[in-house]
Amino acid sequence: xxxxxxxxxxxxxxxxxxxxxxxxxxxxxxxxxxxxxxxxxxxxxxxxxxxxxxxxxxxxxxxxxxxxxxxxxxxxxxxxxxxxxxxxxxxxxxxxxxxxxxxxxxxxxxxxxxxxxxxxxxxxxxxxxxxxxxxxxxxxxxxxxxxxxxxxxxxxxxxxxxxxxxxxxxxxxxxxxxxxxxxxxxxxxxxxxxxx
Numbered sequence: 001x002x003x004x005x006x007x008x009x010x011x012x013x014x015x016x017x018x019x020x021x022x023x024x025x026x027x028x029x030x031x032x033x034x035x036x037x038x039x040x041x042x043x044x045x046x047x048x049x050x051x052x053x054x055x056x057x058x059x060x061x062x063x064x065x066x067x068x069x070x071x072x073x074x075x076x077x078x079x080x081x082x083x084x085x086x087x088x089x090x091x092x093x094x095x096x097x098x099x100x101x102x103x104x105x106x107x108x109x110x111x112x113x114x115x116x117x118x119x120x121x122x123x124x125x126x127x128x129x130x131x132x133x134x135x136x137x138x139x140x141x142x143x144x145x146x147x148x149x150x151x152x153x154x155x156x157x158x159x160x161x162x163x164x165x166x167x168x169x170x171x172x173x174x175x176x177x178x179x180x181x182x183x184x185x186x187x188x189x190x191x192x193x194x195x196x
Contacts, residue, residue, distance in 0.1 A: 056078065
């Protein structure tokens, strides 16, 4: 598989890519550890904030004109309150923090540097906005979760290599329906942070 082309999108270009991002989120987040059983209607409502936030960014990974991966980010105060409140509780001013939201990439395109490119572009965007910290959340799943695939390796070493560290005890809670459930349940997500 060829290396995807990485392009940052803002404004109207970002808005035009949101339906493709919604489909990617549904596909990629269906796998462990998110196990997300998503719908386009939910995704469109959730992703509307990016279109409504002038300082939002979508970093797209493209194979020709096809969006095969994406990473998003916004100023923290523009994202869901479930994410801003724990960061404020940790002693960080939300106005200092840039929130790196999803990073999704189709499996065939992994291993070609897109993950680093996603973080590089979002961190550069955050610095240009005058933000001094970057953060993201990762879902917490039990090591013995029944849907954990054999040989699964968490991304913690990659994130640490990028300079991120978990904030002990600082968690967000978000609800979604797992692939093996009939209704939404609460999930805890661990915050990771980096000084820019």
